[in-house]
Amino acid sequence: MDYLRALKDNLNFNLDVFNIVSVIDILIVAFVLYRLMLLIRDTRAVQLIKGLAVLLVATAVSSLLNLHTVHWLLRYTLTGLVVALPIVFQPELRRALEKLGGGDFFSRPLTQMAEGDRSALINEVVRAVQNMSGTRTGALIILERATGLQELADTGIKVDGIVSAELLMNIFINKSPLHDGAAIIRGDRLVAAACVLPLSESRELSRELGTRHRAAVGVTEQSDALAVVVSEETGIVSMALEGTLYRRLNEAGLHELLVKFLQPTTTRSALSSIWQWR
Ligand SMILES: Nc1ncnc2c1ncn2[C@@H]1O[C@H](COP(=O)(O)OP(=O)(O)OP(=O)(O)O)[C@@H](O)[C@H]1O
Numbered sequence: 001m002d003y004l005r006a007l008k009d010n011l012n013f014n015l016d017v018f019n020i021v022s023v024i025d026i027l028i029v030a031f032v033l034y035r036l037m038l039l040i041r042d043t044r045a046v047q048l049i050k051g052l053a054v055l056l057v058a059t060a061v062s063s064l065l066n067l068h069t070v071h072w073l074l075r076y077t078l079t080g081l082v083v084a085l086p087i088v089f090q091p092e093l094r095r096a097l098e099k100l101g102g103g104d105f106f107s108r109p110l111t112q113m114a115e116g117d118r119s120a121l122i123n124e125v126v127r128a129v130q131n132m133s134g135t136r137t138g139a140l141i142i143l144e145r146a147t148g149l150q151e152l153a154d155t156g157i158k159v160d161g162i163v164s165a166e167l168l169m170n171i172f173i174n175k176s177p178l179h180d181g182a183a184i185i186r187g188d189r190l191v192a193a194a195c196v197l198p199l200s201e202s203r204e205l206s207r208e209l210g211t212r213h214r215a216a217v218g219v220t221e222q223s224d225a226l227a228v229v230v231s232e233e234t235g236i237v238s239m240a241l242e243g244t245l246y247r248r249l250n251e252a253g254l255h256e257l258l259v260k261f262l263q264p265t266t267t268r269s270a271l272s273s274i275w276q277w278r
Contacts, residue, residue, distance in 0.1 A: 038147070045089060048085075048089075052078075052081065055074060055077065055078055055081070062074055110143055110145060110186070110188075121185075121188055122255065123255075125141060125143070125165075125185075125228065126255050128168035128169050129168075129228055129230055130251050132168075133230050133235045133237050136232055136235045137169070137230060138179075138212060138230060138232030138233075139228075140181070140182040140183070140212055140227065141168065141182070141228045142182050142183065142185065142219055143225060143226040143228070143258075144184060144185065144191075144223075144225050145223075145225055145226065146224050147223035149191075149223060149225060152197060152219065153184045153186075153192040155181075155195050155196040156184070157194050158191070159171075159190050159193050161189065162189060163185055163188055163190050167190060168183065171183055171193045178194045180194055181193065182194075182195045182196075182216075182227075198218040198219060199215055200214045200215075200217035200218040200221055202214075202221075205217060212229055212231070212232070213240075213245060216228075216245065217240045219240075220240045220242055221242075227240040227241075228254070236248055237254055239254060239257050239258075241261060
């Protein structure tokens, strides 16, 4: 009974001090947690967090069941892991702090850009792709959505320029030192070029498709990004999304797909993008 009374007093106290500052406080924490989740999504930190969650649950269960030795072992394992974390994840932590300092932390993804800016960007991408298709210039352009692709951008050469059809064509032109690999677009900026992407191992992809197309599908299997490919061999334009390759797109088709999939994220899809960790 004493316990229940103490709990009730505590609740009353907490409700008394709940005011507009508490709401702001909670919103700030929610925003920071959301951005942190986006930062670590699709990085190896996700696996570790899942592992930690399992250990935490196991520790709580062992305590409830009075399994003293198991509980002792799990507690010390957790303590050891917490000490090891900053060492193992030193590169990720450094990158996260750099992002925070560089203002990238607050940058707007493509799907949240103003309608006019997004439409201008889509037009530039479509114009470049059409041109490269005509000249059979191989290209691989990745458009970042909610999933952060910084780890992939770090495999290439930093560009950080405003996207234009001319910039894209210049990058993929055959003799350019940046033409090999993928260009990554975040918001209205071309973040990096010559990036190395994970290759898809899907057996459903036609055998005639080589590594450029497999890389396009690969990145969309592991993130929510869009990948646009121009085949060097045939000039055929394709777009990959969620592991599916849409082939033989004409100008209108590509434009339509980009407009459709770069729509501002609804609350529901934004939420699912937080929780659908793969
Ligand atoms: N892992 C990767 N990440 C990014 N780009 C890659 C990757 N692997 C290959 N590429 C790009 O693909 C090019 C090779 O394309 P390849 O001919 O094997 O593919 P393809 O799908 O048949 O394309 P194409 O129809 O243009 O020939 C490389 O020169 C490089 O630019």
